[in-house]
Amino acid sequence: MTKLSVNINKIATLRNARGGNNPDVVKVALDAERFGSQGITVHPRPDERHITRQDVMDLAKVVTTEFNIEGYPDKRFMEIIKTIKPAQATLVPDPPDAITSNSGWDTIKHLEMLKDIVAELHGYGTRVSIFINPESKYFEPAKQTGTDRVELYTEPYASQYHQDREKAVAPYVEVANLARELGLGINAGHDLDLHNLQYLKKMIPFLDEVSIGHALVCDALYYGLENTIQMYRRQLEM
Template sequence: MTKLSVNINKIATLRNARGANNPDVVKVALDAERFGAEGITVHPRPDERHIRYSDVMDLKDRIQTEFNIEGYPDQRYMEIIRLARPAQATLVPDPPEALTSNTGWDTLKHQDMLRDIIAELHEYGVRTSIFINPEPKFFEAAKATGTDRVELYTEPYASGYHRDKEMAVAPYVQVAHLARELNLGINAGHDLDLHNLKFLAEKIPFMDEVSIGHALVCDALYYGLENTIQMYRRQLETEN
């Protein structure tokens, strides 16, 4: 079954609003694992508007499932990965000032840079994933970088889901099969929620992982964190 990695950035945003340590980011991460999360994702931006450098260092020896660190691969990010040695490094192309990730890598244009970065990450023993748009032209180029996985950028799917879910998912199914042929692992993330997740999982039952934060934390306000994590995991159960 596709694994659920819980992104805890929004927990850190809530904590930072008051300047103390409530909610406790490490405790929430450990509780999320206890409640059924199969991974914890963070995106430590340079301005530390949510996850801080210190959070990563506090989490790195406490996570019992898989620790996934997202980020733009500048010198700061690479140093974080070198010190934290997470299970996975997910490379995203957004600049530091971006509100959130909003596109995937152009793996044709940035292939040489990505190849060098991924080679360094592999030296640290870290699995790599590249955030990528659902366009076939980027997948063979992604394979050439040496990455282990690709993460499908699913905002366009989420935006089109309520208008025509079959049309919205079609390009993702196409590139997922291409990734599989290229022996690339498949992750997915961005704007996935309790409405659209199950359909995606049914159409691509061989996904390795989905990373979900904003929607899951919002749902937890109503349903509670433990119940919400279980609800998301049920969306990933398929008969395939």
């Protein structure tokens, strides 16, 4: 079964645009779980433009599904993980000013650094996933870091899906099979939506988890949060 983890960064963005606490990030996370989300994902960036450190602390007290914290593994991020000890830490190579994650790790260039980080995170009892491009050369080095999982960066798949979905998914099928052979768990995320999610799952049926935020929150404006989460769950269960 592929789990759905709902990324609630955009809920915090909406709250921060007005100030105050509406919408309430903690309440939305709890409701998302109640509506069928099997995990909650956050990406607390240094400038706190959406999820703040305090949000992470508040969420850690109440999230009962898998709590996944994404981020660049600088000192601040590592301190958050050490304090919270979430179910999963997803490592992304974003610079502080990145609008959103837009590339995976060069696991060849950063192999030794990632080895040290993964070992430290394992010391906190946290599962580790490394954000990675669908290029086979990065997967054996990813295995060497000691990571538990890789998260496939799916923006290229999503952008090409409507032109030629078979061509778009082909590199992902290739690297997913490679990851499986290497004994790595497989997550996926970025620009997945109600149009392209089912096909990705069909072609990679052994996906462990997808993390979806922006598209899901946009859909919720039309369909409502509860209905939207169930719609995404159905895409993964068909």
